[in-house]
Amino acid sequence: MSRPSRKPFSWGGLKGYEQLEAIAQALGEVGGGAETDYLRWLKMRVDQVVAAYRVNVADLREAHTWLRQIAECLRYPPGDFTPELALNSKQVKREMEALLQSFQPDLKRQPAQAALCRVWQRTWTEYGPDLLHCYDIPGLPPDNLMLEALFGRLRRHQRRVSGKKSTRELRDLGQYQVLFLAESEEELLEQIRQVSLAEYRENRRRLEEAEAPHRLLRRLHRDPLATMRALVRQHAARRSTLASASGPSPPTSDD
Secondary structure (H helix, E strand, O other): OOOOOOOOOOOHHHHHHHHHHHHHHHOOOOOOOOOHHHHHHHHHHHHHHHHHHHHHHHHHHHHHHHHHHHHOOOOOOOOOOOOOOOOOOOHHHHHHHHHHHHHOOOOOOOOHHHHHHHHHHHHHHHHHHHOOOOOOOOOOOOOHHHHHHHHHHHHHHHHHHHOOOOOOOOHHHHHHHHHHHOOHHHHHHHHOOOOHHHHHHHHHEEEHHHHHHHHHHHHHHHHHHHHHHHHHHHHHHHHHHHHHHHHHOOOOOOO
Protein backbone atom coordinates (compact mmCIF):
# COMPACT_ATOMS: atom_id res chain seq x y z
CA MET A 1 0.00 0.00 0.00
CA SER A 2 2.93 2.35 0.52
CA ARG A 3 4.37 1.99 -2.97
CA PRO A 4 4.11 5.03 -5.28
CA SER A 5 2.05 2.97 -7.75
CA ARG A 6 -0.56 2.24 -5.06
CA LYS A 7 -2.23 5.22 -3.40
CA PRO A 8 -5.25 3.99 -1.42
CA PHE A 9 -5.27 7.17 0.67
CA SER A 10 -5.73 9.30 -2.46
CA TRP A 11 -9.33 8.71 -3.49
CA GLY A 12 -10.16 9.55 -7.08
CA GLY A 13 -13.76 10.53 -6.29
CA LEU A 14 -12.73 13.14 -3.76
CA LYS A 15 -9.98 14.43 -5.98
CA GLY A 16 -12.38 14.79 -8.90
CA TYR A 17 -14.94 16.66 -6.78
CA GLU A 18 -12.28 19.04 -5.51
CA GLN A 19 -11.23 19.68 -9.09
CA LEU A 20 -14.83 20.51 -10.00
CA GLU A 21 -15.03 22.93 -7.07
CA ALA A 22 -11.87 24.65 -8.28
CA ILE A 23 -13.25 24.85 -11.83
CA ALA A 24 -16.50 26.40 -10.56
CA GLN A 25 -14.54 28.93 -8.50
CA ALA A 26 -12.39 29.88 -11.49
CA LEU A 27 -15.42 30.23 -13.77
CA GLY A 28 -17.09 32.47 -11.18
CA GLU A 29 -14.28 34.97 -11.58
CA VAL A 30 -14.97 35.41 -15.30
CA GLY A 31 -16.32 38.85 -16.15
CA GLY A 32 -19.55 39.61 -18.01
CA GLY A 33 -19.98 40.05 -21.73
CA ALA A 34 -21.43 38.27 -24.73
CA GLU A 35 -18.16 36.47 -25.36
CA THR A 36 -18.34 34.81 -21.93
CA ASP A 37 -21.91 33.48 -22.18
CA TYR A 38 -20.64 29.97 -22.80
CA LEU A 39 -18.38 30.12 -19.73
CA ARG A 40 -21.29 31.28 -17.54
CA TRP A 41 -23.42 28.44 -18.90
CA LEU A 42 -20.58 26.03 -18.17
CA LYS A 43 -20.30 27.37 -14.61
CA MET A 44 -24.02 26.77 -14.11
CA ARG A 45 -23.66 23.14 -15.17
CA VAL A 46 -20.60 22.62 -12.95
CA ASP A 47 -22.41 24.22 -10.00
CA GLN A 48 -25.31 21.81 -10.53
CA VAL A 49 -22.99 18.81 -10.36
CA VAL A 50 -21.19 20.18 -7.29
CA ALA A 51 -24.47 20.84 -5.51
CA ALA A 52 -25.92 17.43 -6.44
CA TYR A 53 -23.03 15.53 -4.87
CA ARG A 54 -22.20 17.85 -1.95
CA VAL A 55 -23.88 15.61 0.66
CA ASN A 56 -22.30 12.45 -0.71
CA VAL A 57 -18.87 14.03 -0.81
CA ALA A 58 -19.18 15.21 2.78
CA ASP A 59 -19.89 11.63 3.81
CA LEU A 60 -17.04 10.32 1.66
CA ARG A 61 -14.64 12.95 3.01
CA GLU A 62 -15.46 11.98 6.59
CA ALA A 63 -14.94 8.29 5.76
CA HIS A 64 -11.58 9.20 4.25
CA THR A 65 -10.62 11.04 7.44
CA TRP A 66 -11.42 7.95 9.50
CA LEU A 67 -9.41 5.78 7.11
CA ARG A 68 -6.40 7.99 7.70
CA GLN A 69 -6.91 7.66 11.45
CA ILE A 70 -6.88 3.87 11.07
CA ALA A 71 -3.60 4.10 9.18
CA GLU A 72 -2.13 6.39 11.84
CA CYS A 73 -3.20 3.95 14.56
CA LEU A 74 -1.34 1.18 12.72
CA ARG A 75 1.63 3.54 12.09
CA TYR A 76 1.30 2.87 8.38
CA PRO A 77 3.12 3.40 6.13
CA PRO A 78 6.16 2.93 8.38
CA GLY A 79 8.22 5.61 6.64
CA ASP A 80 5.80 8.31 7.74
CA PHE A 81 6.25 7.63 11.46
CA THR A 82 9.18 7.79 13.86
CA PRO A 83 9.83 4.35 15.41
CA GLU A 84 8.50 4.09 18.97
CA LEU A 85 10.65 2.04 21.33
CA ALA A 86 7.76 1.13 23.67
CA LEU A 87 5.30 0.30 20.86
CA ASN A 88 3.93 -3.25 20.97
CA SER A 89 0.94 -5.22 19.71
CA LYS A 90 -1.06 -4.75 22.94
CA GLN A 91 -0.82 -0.97 22.71
CA VAL A 92 -1.86 -0.93 19.05
CA LYS A 93 -4.73 -3.29 19.81
CA ARG A 94 -6.01 -1.05 22.61
CA GLU A 95 -5.79 2.05 20.43
CA MET A 96 -7.52 0.35 17.51
CA GLU A 97 -10.38 -0.99 19.61
CA ALA A 98 -10.87 2.42 21.23
CA LEU A 99 -10.92 4.06 17.80
CA LEU A 100 -13.38 1.46 16.55
CA GLN A 101 -15.69 2.07 19.50
CA SER A 102 -15.66 5.82 18.86
CA PHE A 103 -16.71 5.38 15.23
CA GLN A 104 -20.51 5.56 15.29
CA PRO A 105 -21.79 6.73 11.88
CA ASP A 106 -25.42 7.01 10.85
CA LEU A 107 -25.79 3.72 8.97
CA LYS A 108 -28.87 4.96 7.06
CA ARG A 109 -27.83 8.47 6.06
CA GLN A 110 -24.05 8.02 5.69
CA PRO A 111 -23.52 5.10 3.26
CA ALA A 112 -19.79 5.65 2.76
CA GLN A 113 -19.07 5.66 6.49
CA ALA A 114 -21.46 2.73 6.97
CA ALA A 115 -19.54 0.71 4.37
CA LEU A 116 -16.25 1.59 6.05
CA CYS A 117 -17.67 0.60 9.44
CA ARG A 118 -18.77 -2.83 8.19
CA VAL A 119 -15.49 -3.57 6.45
CA TRP A 120 -13.44 -2.24 9.38
CA GLN A 121 -15.25 -4.37 11.95
CA ARG A 122 -15.14 -7.51 9.82
CA THR A 123 -11.48 -7.10 8.88
CA TRP A 124 -10.40 -6.38 12.45
CA THR A 125 -12.36 -9.35 13.79
CA GLU A 126 -11.05 -11.80 11.21
CA TYR A 127 -7.53 -10.55 10.55
CA GLY A 128 -6.72 -8.21 13.43
CA PRO A 129 -4.43 -10.65 15.30
CA ASP A 130 -2.46 -11.30 12.09
CA LEU A 131 -1.78 -7.58 11.70
CA LEU A 132 -0.17 -7.20 15.11
CA HIS A 133 2.83 -9.55 14.86
CA CYS A 134 4.98 -6.91 13.17
CA TYR A 135 4.91 -4.76 16.34
CA ASP A 136 6.47 -7.56 18.45
CA ILE A 137 8.91 -9.11 15.94
CA PRO A 138 11.79 -6.81 14.95
CA GLY A 139 12.31 -6.65 11.20
CA LEU A 140 8.92 -8.12 10.28
CA PRO A 141 7.31 -5.81 7.69
CA PRO A 142 3.70 -4.69 8.20
CA ASP A 143 2.70 -5.70 4.66
CA ASN A 144 3.54 -8.30 2.02
CA LEU A 145 4.48 -5.91 -0.78
CA MET A 146 8.01 -7.30 -1.06
CA LEU A 147 6.60 -10.82 -1.32
CA GLU A 148 4.13 -9.72 -4.00
CA ALA A 149 6.95 -8.06 -5.91
CA LEU A 150 9.00 -11.26 -5.68
CA PHE A 151 6.17 -13.37 -7.11
CA GLY A 152 5.67 -10.72 -9.77
CA ARG A 153 9.26 -11.24 -10.88
CA LEU A 154 8.73 -15.00 -10.84
CA ARG A 155 5.63 -14.63 -13.03
CA ARG A 156 7.52 -12.49 -15.54
CA HIS A 157 10.36 -15.01 -15.55
CA GLN A 158 7.89 -17.88 -16.06
CA ARG A 159 6.33 -16.10 -19.05
CA ARG A 160 9.73 -15.47 -20.62
CA VAL A 161 10.84 -19.08 -20.12
CA SER A 162 7.64 -20.78 -21.26
CA GLY A 163 6.43 -18.28 -23.83
CA LYS A 164 2.92 -18.62 -22.37
CA LYS A 165 0.75 -15.94 -20.83
CA SER A 166 -0.52 -18.24 -18.09
CA THR A 167 1.59 -18.75 -14.96
CA ARG A 168 -0.52 -21.50 -13.36
CA GLU A 169 2.64 -23.54 -12.70
CA LEU A 170 3.59 -21.12 -9.94
CA ARG A 171 0.50 -22.20 -7.99
CA ASP A 172 2.13 -25.57 -7.33
CA LEU A 173 5.82 -24.87 -7.81
CA GLY A 174 6.14 -21.22 -6.79
CA GLN A 175 7.16 -22.00 -3.22
CA TYR A 176 10.09 -24.07 -4.46
CA GLN A 177 11.25 -21.33 -6.82
CA VAL A 178 11.17 -18.89 -3.91
CA LEU A 179 13.05 -21.32 -1.69
CA PHE A 180 15.78 -22.07 -4.21
CA LEU A 181 16.90 -18.70 -5.48
CA ALA A 182 20.53 -19.34 -6.35
CA GLU A 183 23.11 -17.62 -8.52
CA SER A 184 24.89 -20.83 -9.52
CA GLU A 185 24.42 -24.61 -9.61
CA GLU A 186 26.80 -25.00 -6.67
CA GLU A 187 24.73 -22.63 -4.53
CA LEU A 188 21.54 -24.39 -5.58
CA LEU A 189 23.02 -27.78 -4.64
CA GLU A 190 24.05 -26.42 -1.25
CA GLN A 191 20.49 -25.17 -0.64
CA ILE A 192 18.99 -28.52 -1.64
CA ARG A 193 21.29 -30.36 0.76
CA GLN A 194 19.93 -28.31 3.65
CA VAL A 195 16.47 -29.91 3.23
CA SER A 196 15.95 -33.14 5.15
CA LEU A 197 14.85 -36.26 3.26
CA ALA A 198 11.66 -36.60 5.33
CA GLU A 199 10.66 -33.00 4.64
CA TYR A 200 11.42 -33.46 0.96
CA ARG A 201 9.24 -36.57 0.73
CA GLU A 202 6.40 -34.83 2.58
CA ASN A 203 6.50 -31.89 0.17
CA ARG A 204 6.63 -34.28 -2.77
CA ARG A 205 3.49 -35.97 -1.44
CA ARG A 206 1.72 -32.63 -1.08
CA LEU A 207 2.80 -31.68 -4.58
CA GLU A 208 1.41 -34.93 -5.98
CA GLU A 209 -1.91 -34.25 -4.25
CA ALA A 210 -2.01 -30.70 -5.63
CA GLU A 211 -1.28 -31.88 -9.18
CA ALA A 212 -3.71 -34.83 -9.13
CA PRO A 213 -6.79 -32.84 -10.31
CA HIS A 214 -4.80 -31.30 -13.19
CA ARG A 215 -3.48 -34.68 -14.30
CA LEU A 216 -7.00 -36.12 -14.27
CA LEU A 217 -8.30 -33.29 -16.44
CA ARG A 218 -5.42 -33.71 -18.89
CA ARG A 219 -6.12 -37.45 -19.18
CA LEU A 220 -9.84 -36.78 -19.59
CA HIS A 221 -9.20 -34.37 -22.47
CA ARG A 222 -6.67 -36.59 -24.24
CA ASP A 223 -8.30 -40.00 -23.77
CA PRO A 224 -11.80 -39.67 -22.30
CA LEU A 225 -12.76 -43.32 -22.91
CA ALA A 226 -9.80 -44.82 -21.06
CA THR A 227 -10.07 -42.23 -18.29
CA MET A 228 -13.76 -42.92 -17.67
CA ARG A 229 -13.16 -46.68 -17.70
CA ALA A 230 -10.44 -46.24 -15.10
CA LEU A 231 -12.76 -44.12 -12.95
CA VAL A 232 -15.52 -46.75 -13.21
CA ARG A 233 -13.07 -49.48 -12.15
CA GLN A 234 -11.95 -47.35 -9.19
CA HIS A 235 -15.57 -46.81 -8.24
CA ALA A 236 -16.33 -50.54 -8.39
CA ALA A 237 -13.24 -51.36 -6.33
CA ARG A 238 -14.20 -48.74 -3.76
CA ARG A 239 -17.72 -50.13 -3.47
CA SER A 240 -16.33 -53.62 -3.02
CA THR A 241 -13.98 -52.44 -0.28
CA LEU A 242 -16.77 -50.65 1.56
CA ALA A 243 -19.05 -53.70 1.29
CA SER A 244 -16.34 -55.95 2.71
CA ALA A 245 -15.64 -53.56 5.56
CA SER A 246 -19.30 -53.30 6.55
CA GLY A 247 -19.66 -57.12 6.80
CA PRO A 248 -22.71 -59.22 5.98
CA SER A 249 -26.10 -57.60 6.37
CA PRO A 250 -28.10 -58.68 9.47
CA PRO A 251 -30.79 -61.31 8.88
CA THR A 252 -34.36 -60.12 8.48
CA SER A 253 -37.44 -61.39 10.34
CA ASP A 254 -38.47 -63.41 7.30
CA ASP A 255 -35.26 -65.45 7.52
